[in-house]
Structures are given as structure tokens and as C-alpha cells.
Amino acid sequence: MKTFLILGAGTAGTMVANKMSQHLDPMEWKIVVVDKDETHIYQPGLLFIPFDIYTREDVIKPRRDYLPRSVEFIRSDIELIEPGENRVRLTHEKRVINYDYLVIATGSRIAPAETDGLLDNGWHENVFDFYTLEGAVALSRFLKFWKGGRMVLNIAEMPIKCPVAPLEFLFLADWFFHERGMRDQVEITLATPLPGAFTRPRAAAILGDMLERKGIAVEAEFNIMEVDHEKNVIRSYDEREIPFDLLVTIPTNMGAEVIERSGMGNELAFVPTDNHTLQSKQWENVWVIGDAADVPTSKAGSVAHFMLDVVIENILRHMEGLKPLPKFDGHANCFIESGFDKGILIDFNYDVEPLPGKYPLPGLGPFSLLQESSVNHWGKMLFRWIYWNALLKGEELPFESQMSMAGKWS
Amino acid sequence: MSTQTATTILESLALDEEGFLLDPQTWTREIAQALAQAEGISELTEAHWKIIEFSRESATESGASPTLRQITKGTGISTKELFALFPKGPAKKVAKIAGVGKPEGCI
Incomplete structure (x- = not known):
């Protein structure tokens, strides 16, 4: 019996397990999936929890329900990956798994300890993240009774998972405070290490204008050095200070600790991966999908989905002794919730920045690219259903893996 | 290097609108000293050179100019020190002086 081992049962790992079980002969292959816990979180939903649009229960389901029955699911931390030995050591019962193929889908995590003072007294009191379920729920409790003041959203360091989420958070906060009749009681500031609102120029200009129209201040090129709880300010390396009453932080994002422990990661514990084939740069039977890879595109579920077909095809080719094909183009698309039941859609890849236009989609679309519309908002809301019922199962979706220029104004 | 020499060198260079060397091969x-003076760094110390050399090696290897974290990890120089050596936006300044092209904003 040969072993196909998948580390991580999040969006990417679950999709790979589902797809691979359709391709591999169960008489010949055993598929094993390892994750440290049993709960699958619908991560795009975390954004909505602070504003009481979703609750905790709306975003969690048992991981097992989304994995094929034929797959062995092990709940355990991973002690060490030893790619030179084709072996993984688990903490649970000190189990050792020898593999023939390894897929790393261990994702990314927030690392607040990387910023001085971030985890001190204020953590989850007036300093919150919303990239974890605990953080999002704690923030929703805080906002319920908040009387207003200075809210600062700080991005510690790039790259981060879902780089549009901080902007969506700001747009939703503006809407939320309006709805509660307290927008004039809240000063909102975005403090970002980027030169503007977003990473790519045309989208940055448009999103920057939206922030301005909504009265949200931007403190650009702000590299946070520390959180000072005595003075309630965040301070940058160039000694700028921004006072806050509520600090919403996107801490440094890093790959899984086991990647670091196993010496397999770059300076942020992301795994060096071929940008186009998604094969590990170092080990030919190791493949990387989703946030865990160091490829220069967004860390997002849509990207993991676009990577899926490329990874599966290339692994199957490799099993037949064929060369992997360089088919992944960095394709990403994101619905950006912009508040007041509207949304924006952006679609881009390694080479093409987000452009305005229309995104054709049979049955649902077209969606407007880089401009607000309610259809985009409903697309985003509908996405939760698509995620649980089609995407995770690796079913065909009406989105091509490679980006298309159809409908875009270049 | 005198201001005059620096000015002469700068005038002979092909730079883009933000002051990055158009052809990193040149x-x-x-040139690094002249570019540093233009950025308000009057003298390049040993620590500056350590960072510049690391950045050039890193860029040759990866094809992109290094991030702050890559520089601090690769040189052992702290972020705080990095900001003192290359005040206000060290990633961009280092890239400019080391002639390795503008850092690509991450995605």
C-alpha cells in the first residue's frame, strides 16, 4: 500500500483530499489527512462576526464531514516533517507516517508575538485581531457596548492572508457605526506599511478614494515597532505615534510552526514553492497548496481553489513519470464587501493587476470589477453556501483556474 | 566623496522617476555612494555596506529586492538599527542604493 499524506484539513487540504480520492485506486493508495483540531472554519466569514452579521455557529462545521469516507483523518499536532526521509512525526501517540507523496496545506497563522507589546494587557480587551475565531468573537462583544472613540486598524507587516480583508473591515465598520447612529463618535484610521490602501496601483487608487469618501484616514508606510499600553499609542520605527482607544490588528502572518521546526520554510515559515508548478523547490514528491506556499500571490481561498487543478494534474503526471506543467498563473479573485449591502470584485494574477470592467459568469453575473454593486454583495453572501456545498468537495465551479481578460478594460 | 563628485555621478546615471537605477547592471x-548622498546619507559605514551587499546577493538569487524581514534575518541587524541607518522607509532606500530595483509591493 502506498501513502498519500496531506498535512492540514483547511480549504486547500480538504479540496485535495476530495479530488485525490477520485483519482487514486483505493486498492493501491491510502490517503491520510492530519489536522490539529476537528473544526473547519469558514474563514471569509470571520470578517462579519465583529459586526454581528454572522455568529460563531455560522462559520464552523466538523472537518470530518467534508472529507471523503475513504480517507483516514488523524487529529494531531505535527511534531516534525522529515522530507529527506519521506517521513512525518505526529505528537499523537508519537505516530510516524512514511509517505510516498506529501501535500503541505498547513496554511498561515497570525503571530502577534512578533510585535512588541501586542500581546500585553490589552490583548482581547481593547486590542483585537479578527483573523481567528476567538479574536472575531471577542471583538464583537467589545463593539456591542463601545461608546466610540479612536479606532485604529493596523497591518503589522506584509504579506497577510486576504489582503483586502482589512479594507472590508473598515468599510463595514463605517457602515456599522452609521447604523448605530454613532459614526460621528468614531475616528477611523488605517495604519499600513504599504504606500497606500492596497498593493496593486489601480486598485489602490480606487480603494483609497473610497476610504477618503467614507472619512477614513490613512497613515501610509507605517511600520509598527510597538504597542505602548501606558500611552495607548502604536509607535512606528520612524517614531510616529498613533493614539487609539480600540486597536484592531492584523499581526504578522507566518506559516505553521512545524514548517519552521522542520527547517522547510523561508523567513516567514512559508515553504519555497515553484510559482507555476506548485512543486516544492527542494523535494520532488512534496507539493504545496494554499497559504503555506511562498508564491507571490494573495493568500486566499480563491487562490487555493485556482491552485487545485494544477496541483492535482501535476501530481498525477509525476506519478506517471511526466514533468509537471507550469500552469498556475497566480490567479486570485476577491469579493470586497464595501458596506451598505454593496461589494466590489477584483480579479488578477501574477502579471495582470486588478482592472475595471465586467466579470462574466453564466447564471449569476456579470459582476462589476473594481466598482461597487449590490450584485457583488449578494455574490459574496452566496459564497458561503458555495464554499460548504461545492468548493470544499472539489466540484466544478464556473471559474477558470487561469485568469481571463474577457470583460476587463485594460 | 565630495558633493560635487556625487552630483557628477548622479547626472551621468539613467534613473527612473523615483530615482531607481534603470539598469541594475551598471x-x-x-554609484552607491552617490545615490546614498542623494538620499541624505552622507557616509556609508560598514553596517550600511553589509546590508547593501546582502541585498545584492539576495536579489541576484531571487530576482527581487529583499523585504525588511529578509534583510534583518540575513544580516543580523535589527529593524530598529535598519531604520537608523536608512531613515524613513529602509526597504525602498536600501533597494535604491544597492541598485536592485524597486521592492514589489506584496500582494
Whole structure:
């Protein structure tokens, strides 16, 4: 019996397990999936929890329900990956798994300890993240009774998972405070290490204008050095200070600790991966999908989905002794919730920045690219259903893996 | 390097609108000194050179100019020190002086 081992049962790992079980002969292959816990979180939903649009229960389901029955699911931390030995050591019962193929889908995590003072007294009191379920729920409790003041959203360091989420958070906060009749009681500031609102120029200009129209201040090129709880300010390396009453932080994002422990990661514990084939740069039977890879595109579920077909095809080719094909183009698309039941859609890849236009989609679309519309908002809301019922199962979706220029104004 | 020498060198260089060397192949240590002066760094110390050299090696290897974290990890120089050596936006300044092209904003 040969072993196909998948580390991580999040969006990417679950999709790979589902797809691979359709391709591999169960008489010949055993598929094993390892994750440290049993709960699958619908991560795009975390954004909505602070504003009481979703609750905790709306975003969690048992991981097992989304994995094929034929797959062995092990709940355990991973002690060490030893790619030179084709072996993984688990903490649970000190189990050792020898593999023939390894897929790393261990994702990314927030690392607040990387910023001085971030985890001190204020953590989850007036300093919150919303990239974890605990953080999002704690923030929703805080906002319920908040009387207003200075809210600062700080991005510690790039790259981060879902780089549009901080902007969506700001747009939703503006809407939320309006709805509660307290927008004039809240000063909102975005403090970002980027030169503007977003990473790519045309989208940055448009999103920057939206922030301005909504009265949200931007403190650009702000590299946070520390959180000072005595003075309630965040301070940058160039000694700028921004006072806050509520600090919403996107801490440094890093790959899984086991990647670091196993010496397999770059300076942020992301795994060096071929940008186009998604094969590990170092080990030919190791493949990387989703946030865990160091490829220069967004860390997002849509990207993991676009990577899926490329990874599966290339692994199957490799099993037949064929060369992997360089088919992944960095394709990403994101619905950006912009508040007041509207949304924006952006679609881009390694080479093409987000452009305005229309995104054709049979049955649902077209969606407007880089401009607000309610259809985009409903697309985003509908996405939760698509995620649980089609995407995770690796079913065909009406989105091509490679980006298309159809409908875009270049 | 005198201000005059620096000005002469700068005038002979092909720079883009933000002051990045158009052709990184033409980089020399003298050019680095002139570019540093233009950025308000009057003298390049040993620590500056350590960072510049690391950045050039890193860029040759990966094809992109290094991030702050790559620089601090690769040189052992702290972020705080990095900001003192290359005040206000060290990632961009280092890239400019080391002639390795503008850092690509992450995605």
C-alpha cells in the first residue's frame, strides 16, 4: 500500500483530499489527512462576526464531514516533517507516517508575538485581531457596548492572508457605526506599511478614494515597532505615534510552526514553492497548496481553489513519470464587501493587476470589477453556501483556474 | 566623496522617476555612494555596506529586492538599527542604493 499524506484539513487540504480520492485506486493508495483540531472554519466569514452579521455557529462545521469516507483523518499536532526521509512525526501517540507523496496545506497563522507589546494587557480587551475565531468573537462583544472613540486598524507587516480583508473591515465598520447612529463618535484610521490602501496601483487608487469618501484616514508606510499600553499609542520605527482607544490588528502572518521546526520554510515559515508548478523547490514528491506556499500571490481561498487543478494534474503526471506543467498563473479573485449591502470584485494574477470592467459568469453575473454593486454583495453572501456545498468537495465551479481578460478594460 | 563628485555621478546615471537605477547592471560602489548622498546619507559605514551587499546577493538569487524581514534575518541587524541607518522607509532606500530595483509591493 502506498501513502498519500496531506498535512492540514483547511480549504486547500480538504479540496485535495476530495479530488485525490477520485483519482487514486483505493486498492493501491491510502490517503491520510492530519489536522490539529476537528473544526473547519469558514474563514471569509470571520470578517462579519465583529459586526454581528454572522455568529460563531455560522462559520464552523466538523472537518470530518467534508472529507471523503475513504480517507483516514488523524487529529494531531505535527511534531516534525522529515522530507529527506519521506517521513512525518505526529505528537499523537508519537505516530510516524512514511509517505510516498506529501501535500503541505498547513496554511498561515497570525503571530502577534512578533510585535512588541501586542500581546500585553490589552490583548482581547481593547486590542483585537479578527483573523481567528476567538479574536472575531471577542471583538464583537467589545463593539456591542463601545461608546466610540479612536479606532485604529493596523497591518503589522506584509504579506497577510486576504489582503483586502482589512479594507472590508473598515468599510463595514463605517457602515456599522452609521447604523448605530454613532459614526460621528468614531475616528477611523488605517495604519499600513504599504504606500497606500492596497498593493496593486489601480486598485489602490480606487480603494483609497473610497476610504477618503467614507472619512477614513490613512497613515501610509507605517511600520509598527510597538504597542505602548501606558500611552495607548502604536509607535512606528520612524517614531510616529498613533493614539487609539480600540486597536484592531492584523499581526504578522507566518506559516505553521512545524514548517519552521522542520527547517522547510523561508523567513516567514512559508515553504519555497515553484510559482507555476506548485512543486516544492527542494523535494520532488512534496507539493504545496494554499497559504503555506511562498508564491507571490494573495493568500486566499480563491487562490487555493485556482491552485487545485494544477496541483492535482501535476501530481498525477509525476506519478506517471511526466514533468509537471507550469500552469498556475497566480490567479486570485476577491469579493470586497464595501458596506451598505454593496461589494466590489477584483480579479488578477501574477502579471495582470486588478482592472475595471465586467466579470462574466453564466447564471449569476456579470459582476462589476473594481466598482461597487449590490450584485457583488449578494455574490459574496452566496459564497458561503458555495464554499460548504461545492468548493470544499472539489466540484466544478464556473471559474477558470487561469485568469481571463474577457470583460476587463485594460 | 565630495558633493560635487556625487552630483557628477548622479547626472551621468539613467534613473527612473523615483530615482531607481534603470539598469541594475551598471551599479558600482561609487554609484552607491552617490545615490546614498542623494538620499541624505552622507557616509556609508560598514553596517550600511553589509546590508547593501546582502541585498545584492539576495536579489541576484531571487530576482527581487529583499523585504525588511529578509534583510534583518540575513544580516543580523535589527529593524530598529535598519531604520537608523536608512531613515524613513529602509526597504525602498536600501533597494535604491544597492541598485536592485524597486521592492514589489506584496500582494
